[in-house]
Amino acid sequence: MAGMFELFAEADASFRFRLTAPDGTVMALSKSFPDKRAALAGIAAVREYAGMGFITEIPAPQQAPAPAPARAQAPAQAQAQAPKRSRLSSAARTFGGRAARRKRQVLVRWRQSLRPRVVTNFPAW
Known part of the structure; x- marks a missing residue:
């Protein structure tokens, strides 16, 4: 079963939507939109790009790095130290x-x- 988009108005007359799982868990909450048409366009964009x-993967921040050695690093070592990004x-x-x-x-x-x-x-x- 698919999730459901719930469109609702806030107290300041702006609109938001949330994506809920079939069990009712809120999976995503949108930013505030000035009108209903803009909120529906936001839902369409989420459907299109999701x-x-x-x-x-964004790695956790590392603690203070050790001072770099005085000599230049080999290219293989420089690549090994670069943060890894996994793209599927x-x-x-x-x-x-x-x-x-x-x-x-x-x-x-x-x-x-x-x-x-x-x-x-x-x-x-």
Whole structure:
């Protein structure tokens, strides 16, 4: 089951949204938006970019480094001391075009759900 976006108004007439897991856990809380339209655009942006984002590990800050030696370091040692960033390939690269096609399908269905619907044929009861 997928998470749910909850859009709500704050006391100062601004809008925010939160992403909740199926069990009700709040997974993300947005910044404050001036109006409802801007908040909906923020939800659309989160939907668009969340599945395609890279994962970057940010190492914890190290304690005071030891003073550098007077001689120049070899290039291999300099690379070993650089902070490591792990970048995982996106779903679109991993699964080919399937993820990109699925994302387009979801966006089309979401846009269609925002359109007002007019029912012209009422069933005769």
